[in-house]
Amino acid sequence: MDVTVTVNGVEYERDVEPRKLLVHFIRDDLDLTGSHIGCDTGNCGACSMIVNGQLVKSCMMLAVQANGATVETVEGLAEDGELTALQQSFSDHHALQCGYCTPGMLMSATALLRENSSPSDEEIKKALQGNICRCTGYWNIFEAVKAVAK
């Protein structure tokens, strides 16, 4: 099926099999490998992306369902190579250990801060609930998000 999708401001048109998951399309067909596949069961959140303004786990969506959609992945956060305040804060707070969960964590925290620029501690934790860090480095991730929350 023909699919047209705008990813990080760039429009792509591809022929896609209906059975292909959005995360595979983004990683394999578009070669945007920032989004990770951790569990492939919808639990870990490493594949989190923002589709039409909404945070989703891209392993639970078909690529053909993104036809006509606007998709944001971790590669789209830093404009002209300049890290966002959130990304810089992750670096400053040592909020990544192995880094595998980081793209998903960044997308979830980005989605949170867009909706709510001054989240409470509880709201930050709830917003990151769908993202698993197997290094269990949650505290520094929380601190990094809290530092950029107004």
Added chain:
Amino acid sequence: MLLREVEYAKPASVAEALALLAANDGARALAGGQTLINVMKARAASPDMLVDLNGLDKLKGIELGADGTLTVGAMTTYTEVLASAEARARPILGEVCATIADVQVRNRGTIGGNVCSNDPTNHLPPLMCAIGAQMTIASAEGERTVPASDFFLGVYMTAVGQGELLLRITIPAGKRDGFAAVTLGAEGTCIANAAASVNGDVRVALGCVDAVPVLIEAASADEVGDAVDRAGLQPPSDVHASSEYRAHLAKVLAVRAAHEAAGRS
């Protein structure tokens, strides 16, 4: 995971969706996909065709009638319920939806998908039974409405047959409801859950203890525990809870949900 080969259709109308589902025995409706796509990865289901309902605006949205009746479109997401001022007319609905999984799943997962998948560990089947929801199902022959207590037929099975679609759920007015669950981690899969509603009598629906929600009725919240004992529950055992422990949890949660409901005005 690579899914088995599957056809994909995105109908523009309910009639078109019904025709696609009726014409192909191997067709399955795709709502939010937060269950079905994972089930397909595991090959536990391998439909020949997915009929994507995401283009059907008629199945979306929440309306509040003058008498307080809520009508929730089957394709309404949990996030839409949480954001809806109308949905607050029956507060338990948003309270329970807020405890389902995580932000990402709530953004895609739908009310209709939750009840139609009828996983015995889902939150909404017992809730719909307790609050007396009515499910409106469409087929080529027309529409029919089934009470929630007759909607859930077995594990993963509901009154929605091949060639049919759940259109909407109608929920009567009411505020005296409660819900209690023991989950795997915060807001994870339920080990046992209970939904309660007080309209004169206390009506409690227990989840995770049988293939379908088990309805318990009692004259007062204080009598719910005894009513659960009389029901003679024989829930399944699994790695998370033995049958005896799950039955114990069901009773504790039934009483807790009933008292929450009875304590509200």
